[in-house]
Amino acid sequence: MDHVIVMIKRILLAASIYVCALTAGCSTHVVVMSEHPSILIKPLPYKIGLVLNNSFTNYSFTREKDDEKIIISLGDSQTELFKKIFDSMFLEATRFQSKLLAKTGSLDLFVIASVDELQLSLPKETSVNVFEIWIKYKLEIFDQDGSLITEWLVSSYGRTQTRFLKSQERALNQATKAALRDAGAQIIVGLKTVPAIRDWVDKK
Amino acid sequence: MSLSNKINDLLKMASKFLFFLITIILFLISGCSTSTVVDEQKSSNANLNLESEEKIVVMGRRHGNSYETEPNFINCISNNIAGIGKLNVIKEQHFLDKFYPWFEPRVAPLSLKNMKNTLNKPIVIKQVQDLRIRYMVWVDGSTETTKESGSMTCGMAPSGGCFGFKSWDKTSSYEATIWDLKHLIEKGKVKVDSKGSSYLIGIGPPIPLIAQVQGVACEGISDRLRGFFSNK
Numbered sequence: 061m062d063h064v065i066v067m068i069k070r071i072l073l074a075a076s077i078y079v080c081a082l083t084a085g086c087s088t089h090v091v092v093m094s095e096h097p098s099i100l101i102k103p104l105p106y107k108i109g110l111v112l113n114n115s116f117t118n119y120s121f122t123r124e125k126d127d128e129k130i131i132i133s134l135g136d137s138q139t140e141l142f143k144k145i146f147d148s149m150f151l152e153a154t155r156f157q158s159k160l161l162a163k164t165g166s167l168d169l170f171v172i173a174s175v176d177e178l179q180l181s182l183p184k185e186t187s188v189n190v191f192e193i194w195i196k197y198k199l200e201i202f203d204q205d206g207s208l209i210t211e212w213l214v215s216s217y218g219r220t221q222t223r224f225l226k227s228q229e230r231a232l233n234q235a236t237k238a239a240l241r242d243a244g245a246q247i248i249v250g251l252k253t254v255p256a257i258r259d260w261v262d263k264k
Numbered sequence: 265m266s267l268s269n270k271i272n273d274l275l276k277m278a279s280k281f282l283f284f285l286i287t288i289i290l291f292l293i294s295g296c297s298t299s300t301v302v303d304e305q306k307s308s309n310a311n312l313n314l315e316s317e318e319k320i321v322v323m324g325r326r327h328g329n330s331y332e333t334e335p336n337f338i339n340c341i342s343n344n345i346a347g348i349g350k351l352n353v354i355k356e357q358h359f360l361d362k363f364y365p366w367f368e369p370r371v372a373p374l375s376l377k378n379m380k381n382t383l384n385k386p387i388v389i390k391q392v393q394d395l396r397i398r399y400m401v402w403v404d405g406s407t408e409t410t411k412e413s414g415s416m417t418c419g420m421a422p423s424g425g426c427f428g429f430k431s432w433d434k435t436s437s438y439e440a441t442i443w444d445l446k447h448l449i450e451k452g453k454v455k456v457d458s459k460g461s462s463y464l465i466g467i468g469p470p471i472p473l474i475a476q477v478q479g480v481a482c483e484g485i486s487d488r489l490r491g492f493f494s495n496k
Contacts (some may be wrong), residue, residue: 097361245365
């Protein structure tokens with residue numbers, strides 16, 4: 061009798077492990093951790109205020125489709141990237157959690173960064189065997205008086221560099237890192253070429 | 265039927281089976297081989313000078329939508345040049361990090377004219393001089409699977425093995441262009457085209473017969489690139 065009970069217990073344990081494995085298999089959670097390279101640029105002679113609020117620093121993307129849940133947490137990584145970019149691009153960058161209500165005082169510019177949109181595509185959804193990520197950032201740039209100079213949208217793209225399938229987590233992590241790197245490159249190279257910013261620099 | 269007749273029949277069957285087996289093996293071996301064509305174009309017959317501390321960087325083009333030059337292919341060329349050629353080669357990822365963001369896929373100069381603009385930035389040219397990078401080799405191309413056929417089922421047979429036959433063709437096409445960063449001129453090009461067929465035979469455990477198409481292309485392009493340089 062004891063032998064039968066032990067057998068039943070073992071079967072129940074195996075069944076519960078199997079169910080847990082199946083449930084976990086339908087959910088992917090990627091926490092993006094990346095070290096961003098130093099930036100090779102001569103800083104602009106301005107002092108800026110950079111607003112990275114909680115929705116940016118804790119940003120997490122969730123997609124539920126066909127009984128599959130994908131979560132990509134990139135708040136920490138993108139916060140580090142933006143800090144590094146603006147620290148390198150300007151003489152001085154002071155960080156804030158929200159926009160100042162009064163005039164910006166000693167600051168020449170005030171930048172509010174936010175994630176406008178994130179999209180992903182998996183190999184099973186496309187004809188190409190790569191994981192792809194698109195991130196659209198919105199940069200609202202204000203002058204010393206708090207007037208909006210421009211609202212700049214930066215669309216970045218990243219994909220897995222290999223066509224061999226890795227684990228979904230690793231592949232999404234790699235594609236997101238590539239998208240962050242691309243976003244950084246576009247902001248560093250492109251900011252001075254935005255017409256409104258160019259005009260503002262000319263007036264300064 | 266006499267015993268000698270039976271033995272004769274058996275021998276005939278055995279020889280037929282052996283002939284069939286040899287034909288299959290020969291077919292597979294010939295199929296697995298790759299064919300490679302390498303072309304090169306030099307701006308002059310003289311070897312390119314490389315002082316003892318000067319370096320080469322091999323970079324992959326990744327600006328296109330449909331393909332990107334594989335990082336492992338670039339590593340393969342870099343390792344071959346550095347290992348066998350005894351040349352100073354800076355790793356692609358190290359170079360990209362040192363020059364971030366100027367050689368990222370969206371920003372990297374596609375022509376010598378654009379490269380001149382990039383090198384006009386004092387901070388960039390200083391980094392080039394500090395790291396003593398003399399030549400930049402841009403590699404553009406990819407390896408694609410061009411044809412696939414057959415199918416294989418695994419784990420369904422009582423033995424748990426695989427059953428079936430699968431084959432695929434791969435084509436590698438790459439072009440390497442050498443830029444001299446000191447004089448901002450193109451020093452030469454190497455083009456390699458390689459193709460081959462691979463097979464997977466499932467009779468119990470799957471037997472892979474893989475053609476090393478990309479590896480052969482890497483060897484071909486590395487050999488010719490090594491021939492361009494003379495190390496002082």
